[in-house]
Amino acid sequence: MVAEVVAGLNCQTDQVYVDGTVGQGGHAETILTHSAPAGQLVGLDRDPAALEVAAHRLQAFRSRFRLFHSCYTDLRDILRNCQIEQVAGIVLDLGLSTQQLKQSGRGFSFLREEILDMRMDPKTPVPTAAEILNTYSEPDLTRLFLRLGEERWSRRIARRIVVARRQTPINTTSQLVELIRQAIPSKARRGRIHPATRVFQALRIAVNQELEKLTAFIPLAVSLLAPGGRLAIIAYHSLEDRIVKQQFLTLEKTGQLRRLTRKPIIPSPTEVNRNPQARSAKLRVGVKGGNSN
Ligand SMILES: C[S@@+](CC[C@H](N)C(=O)[O-])C[C@H]1O[C@@H](n2cnc3c(N)ncnc32)[C@H](O)[C@@H]1O
Structure with missing residues (x-):
């Protein structure tokens, strides 16, 4: 939804924009193109591998962009260090990049045999997915799969994990997929989505504290907008979208933000055909302080 993001940000030629999840630089590249010749971009990502790809992709824009290895919740400090007080637009494109899913080797995909790490920043000192699976109590695992994965079979899956780890620690994606298969009823193994989808989502969200970061970021972002x-x-999933929807609504009630999208913008069928990962994307846009310029 690059075109929709650029339209939403209303890119101008002499303003500063922030891409808080720069990934492989797709949105950043389009923002820099639409804000030429003098627009500036500050790009952040937690994943150093993503920043390398983005830096290479954006090199033609030379001095118009700066990239930082950082969580988007650190944006105030980053802008202060760049001596920028306010910016004209901020974008977050949440979730995983294709590179993280397919090439990172950190266990994000249940279709690949990898170690269950799942940290977006491999140097962050937080428990990995394997550490969570091997140390959380059965009720804690049940709650995690239920709350962050909305997984119907949470209790059965947690039980199976706790029994299995008494024999062998759970360290790889294939071990976890097999335990999930064993735990759920045979009918549930043949559903529309892969039976491991929700547990993998829950673990990734927990490891990276994604909902807490997003919740903290929205008011911070508004405070940094001109x-x-x-x-x-x-x-990309209902838990995230619910946070965005509710916070935009709360900020609108207090006059800090006006929603430009009452209903979220979703990708066109052509985009979904081209990039099936985009199928669940929902874009919401707000303008600071009720002024729509
Ligand atoms: C869907 S990708 C972004 C793709 C990007 N828009 C592009 O066009 O290439 C999401 C990116 O957000 C990053 N990310 C997720 N949470 C983050 C956070 N709290 N702070 C900074 N980056 C984060 C991930 O590492 C990943 O590279």
């Missing part, structure tokens, strides 16, 4: 500045957020 009047009339835009905030655009793409969410």
